[in-house]
Amino acid sequence: MENLNEKHKELIIRMLSGEASEVEISKLNQWLQASEQNRKYLEEYKSLWNLKLKSPDDIIINSEHAWKKVSTEIEQLEDVKPAYRTRTLFNNFFYVVSGIAAVLLIFLGLYILLPRTMETEMITHEVQSRTEEPLRLADGTTVLFKGPAKLLYPENFGKNNRHVRLKGDAYFEVANQNENPFIIELQEVNVTVLGTSFYISQSMETNSVEVSVLSGKVELKSLAEPMKSMVLSKNERGLFHTENQDFTKEKITDLNFMAWKTGRLEFDQTNLQTVIESLKETYQIQIHARDNLSDLKLTARFINEKPEDIFKTISILFDVEVLYRDGAYVIERQD
Incomplete structure (x- = not known):
């Protein structure tokens, strides 16, 4: 039986680290075939090598000191009877595992606490009007x-964390990162996406959150009741009711709700009352109808038009008059 000399130790370590050449592996195999004891040496080194653990952030815990200590003890125990040597190796193995486990728990604790600390260091971007x-x-x-x-939002996102908080209405175009979801925290609901475009509208009056998906896919999940969720795909709109934590879904039939961004309004036999609501929402203006105008139907397309020009078109097409009084537009039928 050959003794475990420095040459064999080096071959074992190079093999375990994946650095051994084919010639070195061949020499090591010849040595292993020489005796059962040599194969036991290899198994002992394999067990110790597996103690090279990693923390959640891929920080390698250095066990070189422990490795050298165990290696030295193996040499010292070569001439000791097998039962005692096995028991001593087991004890040493236990102490090394305990020490490394303690270090790993420290890193794990830091890993868990660090994102929460970072979440408090957020940049606040506040606007008072449309951007x-x-x-x-x-x-x-x-x-x-x-x-x-x-x-x-944070100045920089973590490797596994893209988390922002929104109050108000906004349109998002989320950069695609398949392994790193983008999470928007709203009032009592989270919106989780990978890469997509969508519009979020929050209403304090109706205690609701509305999400309209223009591309990709998003998930809405209740914060109070995490088991309640809903997935939305392209051209779907989801409504979350904060009072009863319920979701409803519908198809998007027109894109006029995005006219504030696109500048494009399209109507196809749309009653004038609905047209007025779209104009109010798009231009953030006050419009009052003196009469019921739902019997009047409008078919038209407006691209980057001023509201005054749209009202002129409506006046020409229908027998109505549009006036501007006290900061609001007033529409009434002509006698």
Whole structure:
């Protein structure tokens, strides 16, 4: 039986680390075939080698000191009877595992606590009116605000964390990162996406959150009742009711709700009362109808038009008059 000399130790370590050449592996195999004891040596080294653990952030815990200590003890025990040597190796193995486990728990604790600490270090971006230029986040995601809104976001996202908080209405184009979902925290509901574009509208009056998906796929999940969730795909709109924590879904039949961003309004036999609501929402203006105008149907397309020009078209097409009084437009039928 050959003794475990420095040459064999080096071959074992190079093999375990994946650095051994074919010639070295061949020499090691010849040595292993020489005796059962040599194969036991290899198994002992394999067990110790597996103690090279990693923390959650791929920080390698250095066990070189423990490795050298165990290696030295193996040499010292070569001439000791097998039963005692096995028991001593087991005890040494136990102590090494305990020490490394303690270090690993420290790293794991830091890993769990660190994201929560980072979440408190958020940048606050607040706007009082509609924005023309989008806000660009560190990952390439862009955000366009429809009106008064507040967005809290970190200066840089973590490897496994893209988390922001939104109050108000905004349009998102989320940069695609398959392994790193983008999470938007709203009032009592989270919106989780990978890479998509969608519009979020929050209403304090109706205690609801509305998410309209223009591309990709998103998931809405209740914060109070995490088991309640809903997945939305392209051209679907989801409504979350905060009072009863319920979800409803519907198909998007027109894109006029995005006219504030696209500048495009399209109507196809749409009653004038509905047209007025779209104009109010798009231009954030006050419009009062003195008469019931739902019997009047409008078919038209407006691209980047001013509201005054749209009202002129309506006046020409229908027997109505549009006046501007006290900061609001007034529409009434002509006698």
